[in-house]
């Protein structure tokens with residue numbers, strides 16, 4: 001039976017979690033994104049098309065065929081190392097997207113309650129350098145933005161860094177780098193990783209896999225323990241509708257055709273395996289296994305344990 005903080009009416013704070021070998025992966029919720037996000041982000045996923053994929057409803061789309069999307073991080077302890085994958089939108093950031101602008105969520109309190117106090121985090125993995133994945137890299141301190149995780153190494157793909165360094169960025173993107181990326185780099189906390197085609201280990205049981213297209217250096221994050229495997233998508237797959245229709249691209253993909261090829265490759269490699277797929281923007285139930293269906297793929301949700309906060 002599936003239960004999660006999303007559907008549980010209980011007032012007891014809790015966080016959804018999944019077991020991968022010895023690891024417990026926890027979803028740290030930031031915000032549910034507004035209903036207008038889906039039609040903007042995935043314009044090809046019309047309500048007609050979504051309604052023709054009944055397994056998406058009610059968890060991943062509403063009865064009208066409007067997609068549900070969320071912002072969250074995944075937190076996992078690996079052999080005593082405390083790892084966070086992506087850092088969401090962040091609080092108090094000046095953003096062009098109204099859903100991201102000047103957010104005031106209790107993400108940091110949820111992180112603490114899940115046992116991941118910011119000062120205890122050892123490694124922050126950034127799947128790519130977009131505003132909704134780097135926001136909690138920093139927090140406001142007076143007029144300044146300071147690293148939220150002062151004792152962590154932050155890592156991103158060198159390909160990703162080099163791409164943005166070579167682009168004539170619009171002001172909104174420059175702002176994002178100023179408030180959420182440069183403070184971490186200036187504090188000496190950012191490591192750029194050369195990600196090999198077959199993947200690169202960044203810690204025991206944590207491997208970055210290149211999944212380019214959405215951005216050139218976008219990575220998926222593979223977690224391995226005791227023969228069990230999970231894969232955090234980053235934005236290689238924004239929403240489960242792209243499993244049924246891997247050709248559907250987001251409006252913010254840098255290279256849409258490459259993104260679709262990557263999606264097909266990732267889904268094809270996972271189909272029929274025991275690997276748990278963890279969606280970086282998938283609303284609850286968020287995780288599952290991949291099956292082939294009707295020339296595409298389907299997500300079969302995996303039971304999530306509800307880990308009491310502080311437990």
Ligand SMILES: [Zn+2]
Nearest residue numbers: 130132133235
């Ligand atoms: Zn994103």
